[in-house]
C-alpha cells in the first residue's frame with residue numbers, strides 16, 4: 001500500500017469536504033478562465049471586424065499636400081471633395097506590397113499577390129437627386145468586399161453596367177433592368193447589393209474606366225483598398241514604405257485604426273483580470289480555512305499515523321497529495337464553470353459577443369488550481385505535521 | 397532491555413501543577429510481560445507515554461537497549477516507532493477509511509516495506525483470527541475484533557516492545573481474556589509487553605505487576 005492510496009481512501013471517505021475545498025480553488029480559476037475567454041473573444045471580434053472591413057491598408061491622396069499657406073500664415077487644410085491621385089501610383093504600391101508579403105511569407109511567386117481595389121468617387125446628380133458614383137475594378141472590389149451579396153440581378157461585368165447599393169436603389173427608385181443616364185451615356189442597372197450597413201449602401205458602382213471617361217478623370221483614382229489576405233502580413237511596415245517611397249499618397253494600416261478600439265478592450269480586460277485575481281486570493285483563503293478544519297477533523301487519524309511510524313515529512317506529503325487532488329478537481333470544475341460563465345458575461349460586456357470555449361486554457365487552469373491548492377495547503381500541512389501524538393489521542 | 401530511571405513528569409505550573417510521575421524507576425527485561433495497575437489518575441498512561449517518547453520527561457531517563465531515548469529528536473523517535481516500540485490503545489485507534497488488512501499494512505507504508513508486506517499482514521490477521529475480516533472497515537468490526545486488528549498492526553513492523561494502555565478496557569470480560577491470550581502468545585514469541593490494566597485477573601497473568609499511586613511506584617513484583 002502506498003501513501004497515495006492512504007490519502008485517496010481517506011479523501012473518498014471525506015468526499016464532501018474535499019469537494020468543498022476544491023470549490024474554493026474552482027471559484028478563482030473559474031473567474032480567470034471566464035475573463036480570459038471573454039477577453040479572447042472580445043479581441044477576436046475586434047480583429048474579425050477588421051477582417052470583415054476587408055482591406056489591411058487604405059491608400060488615399062496625401063491630404064497634407066493640400067495644406068494652404070499664405071506667406072507665413074497657415075490657413076489650415078482645405079478639404080475638397082474632388083481629391084485624386086494618379087492610378088499609375090498603384091503599380092508602385094503593388095510592387096511594395098507584394099515584395100513585402102513575399103518576404104514575410106517567404107514565397108517566390110512572381111504573380112500579383114495583394115488585392116488592390118482602386119476607387120474613384122464622383123459626387124453627381126442622378127434622377128434629380130445627388131448621388132455618389134463609385135468607379136471600381138469589379139473583380140478586385142469583390143475580393144475586398146467579401147461580405148457583399150447581390151440580392152437582385154447579378155454583379156457588374158460590362159463597362160456600361162452598374163450595380164447599386166441597397167439604399168441607392170431605393171432612393172433613386174431604380175431596379176434591375178432600368179437604365180441610368182451617367183454623364184450623358186446609357187448605363188444599365190444589372191444588380192442590387194444586399195444591405196451592408198456601410199456607406200456602400202448609398203453608392204452606385206460602375207467599372208472604373210467608364211467613370212474616369214464619363215467624368216473626365218482619366219488616369220485618376222480617389223482611394224484604394226489593399227487586402228493581403230494574410231493575418232501575418234506586415235501591414236504597418238507596408239504602409240510606412242508606401243508613405244516613404246511614393247509621394248502624393250498616404251497609406252494607413254487598418255490595424256492602426258483598430259488599435260484605439262483594442263486599447264479599450266485591453267483596459268476592460270485588465271480590470272477583469274484584477275477582479276479574477278482577487279477572487280483567486282479569496283478562494284485560496286477559503287481553501288486554507290477548509291484545510292485547517294480538515295486537519296482538526298483528522299487530528300486523531302494523524303496522531304495514529306504518527307504513532308505507527310509516520311514522519312512529519314510523510315504527513316506533509318499526504319497533505320500535498322491531497323492538495324494536488326483538490327487542485328485537479330478544482331481546476332476541472334473551475335475550467336468548466338469559467339467557460340459557462342464566459343458564455344453568460346461575454347455578451348454583457350461586449351454586446352452580442354459570440355464566445356467560444358478555449359480548450360487551450362484547460363492546461364493553465366489545472367496548473368493554476370494545483371498551484372493555489374498547494375500553496376494553500378502549506379500552512380495546514382505544517383500544522384498537521386506538528387500534531388503531538390499523546391494530545392491527539394487523549395482528546396478523543 | 398528497557399530501563400526507566402528516576403522518571404518524573406510534571407504538568408502545568410503554580411496551582412495547576414500536577415506531578416503525574418514522581419521518581420519512577422523500572423526495569424523491563426527482554427521478553428518480559430509487565431502489568432501496570434493503579435487507580436485512575438495515578439500516572440499509568442503518562443508512564444507509557446514517556447517510555448514511548450510520546451511525551452517528554454521533566455526529569456530522569458529512559459534507556460532502551462543501552463541507549464537513552466528520552467532526549468531523542470523527533471526523527472530519531474520515528475525510527476524507534478518503526479523498529480522497536482509499538483502501541484496498542486484502549487480505543488483501538490484504527491484508521492476508519494482503511495480495511496482491517498490496510499490498517500495492519502499502515503506501519504509498513506510509513507516504514508520500510510520489504511516487498512512481502514501484504515503477505516505478512518495477512519499472516520498476522522490469520523494469527524489474530526481475522527483473516528476472513530481482512531476486507532472489513534473498522535466500523536464493521538466488533539470492539540474485540542478491532543483490538544485484534546490493532547494487535548496485528550503492532551506486530552507488523554517486528555517491534556520488540558509493545559506498550560498497551562488498557563487494551564481490554566473497552567471490551568467485555570470474555571473478549572478481554574481473548575485479547576490477553578493473544579498478548580501472551582505474542583510474548584511467548586519474545587516480544588516484551590508493558591500493559592496497563594484495571595483488571596486484577598488480567599494483571600495476575602502477567603509475569604510481573606507494578607502498581608502506581610499518585611505518580612509513584614508503590615509495589616513492584
Ligand SMILES: Nc1ncnc2c1ncn2[C@@H]1O[C@H](COP(=O)(O)OP(=O)(O)O)[C@@H](O)[C@H]1O
Pocket residue numbers: 407408414415416434435436437438439440441442443
Ligand atoms: N496533558 C496533561 N495536562 C495536565 N495534566 C495531565 C495531563 N495528562 C495527564 N495529566 C494528569 O496527570 C495525572 C496522571 O494521568 P494519567 O497518566 O493519565 O493517569 P492514568 O492513566 O493512571 O489514569 C492525572 O492527575 C492527570 O490529570
Ligand SMILES: [Mg+2]
Pocket residue numbers: 440441442
Ligand atoms: Mg490512563
